[in-house]
Ligand SMILES: Cc1cc2nc3c(=O)[nH]c(=O)nc-3n(C[C@H](O)[C@H](O)[C@H](O)COP(=O)(O)OP(=O)(O)OC[C@H]3O[C@@H](n4cnc5c(N)ncnc54)[C@H](O)[C@@H]3O)c2cc1C
């Protein structure tokens with residue numbers, strides 16, 4: 001007996017509704033995967049029913065609800081026939097099947113190890129900690145990607161921070177970071193080894209490289225993630241503040257691989273170092289030669305300002321001031337307290353915008369993310385955009401004269417009072433304790 005070929009359930013065709021098109025510029029045309037929609041000279045879409053595969057994409061993108069789906073006479077007959085048979089015929093969806101095959105080709109979690117002169121940015125090790133959790137959920141390897149010159153010592157370090165495997169490109173062409181060679185190198189590795197996730201630090205280098213790579217490999221990139229997880233379909237759930245930080249959005253890239261995310265330093269905790277842990281090193285040769293690279297590093301001039309630069313992101317104790325400081329000259333009382341405690345002074349955006357503190361001291365969504373042992377917020381109300389940058393501090397001390405200030409909701413210790421009295425009093429007490437040998441900085 002010959003098995004009957006299953007009948008495909010008709011999906012309908014798209015058609016334009018009279019007078020509803022607002023000539024938006026052809027979103028329907030761009031959305032159609034089979035070129036069934038073409039704009040005429042008046043900017044109105046013409047839909048060729050014979051070409052239409054009924055994917056409904058044009059209907060979904062149209063801002064004017066100008067397109068609807070309908071069944072042709074022939075399709076209606078098939079539907080009637082199917083209804084008579086009482087059989088629900090499974091819809092075959094070649095697009096979905098194709099997508100499944102494509103997604104399955106990509107496996108493994110990668111962390112890009114950012115280094116400068118062989119010194120690794122700490123955020124890379126933080127990301128190996130996060131990457132390990134994601135890799136465990138997916139049941140795949142955690143891999144580090146090391147690109148540089150004379151970086152043969154870095155795989156050992158990457159293993160000790162959790163990597164199972166290291167892809168290593170160690171060539172003179174990578175002596176200094178340049179967008180072009182690093183992008184080409186990483187794209188070459190992606191093409192060759194097909195990872196499903198790539199994590200990078202949201203540093204100057206990471207932001208530059210991630211954007212360039214995502215553009216070349218045509219995938220999505222979520223910048224400045226504050227949370228990463230895996231859903232039931234193996235997709236990376238990338239959470240980050242959106243709409244000015246007023247909501248947290250979870251972004252997915254479920255149709256393209258690799259899924260790329262950047263995370264700022266200190267957002268993720270440092271993992272435990274595993275001394276003696278080994279792993280596999282995969283040396284990869286690049287297909288680059290110096291002659292074909294347009295940018296050259298002629299000389300490196302260190303910024304003298306950067307030499308005295310205070311790294312609030314790495315500080316253990318931060319005394320931060322906000323609009324409640326009332327003026328630049330008043331930050332002296334915070335400097336004094338920070339000096340007594342061996343810390344540094346930070347600021348809210350209001351204080352930075354007022355010109356009271358330099359931009360590199362700003363804590364928050366558009367400033368630095370910090371995770372000190374002690375964070376003292378003086379005259380800072382606790383706007384969400386500020387709190388996302390400091391809420392993971394071990395101890396938060398808030399000084400504010402408004403007892404309703406939101407900062408108290410996340411404070412470990414709250415002092416309701418005038419900071420111009422409270423801060424000098426704390427400084428004085430710390431000084432006394434230090435002088436008597438009872439206080440530790
Ligand atoms: C897209 C976007 C990104 C942003 N990014 C950031 C960011 O990265 N970082 C950031 O900080 N903000 C950011 N903001 C701004 C943020 O929304 C707030 O406007 C800002 O954090 C408020 O700063 P503030 O707490 O210093 O000032 P205010 O909100 O004005 O608070 C001042 C506080 O000082 C208290 N005070 C006044 N005088 C005294 C006194 N004598 N003693 C004690 N307390 C006193 C007041 O009670 C008040 O609570 C961003 C906003 C947007 C829209």
Ligand code: SF4
Nearest residue numbers: 032052053055056058
């Ligand atoms: S339904 Fe799909 S295939 Fe048909 S015209 Fe719209 S976008 Fe094109």
Ligand code: SF4
Nearest residue numbers: 021022024026028062
């Ligand atoms: S998307 Fe809608 S409004 Fe835009 S051109 Fe197509 S039919 Fe017209």
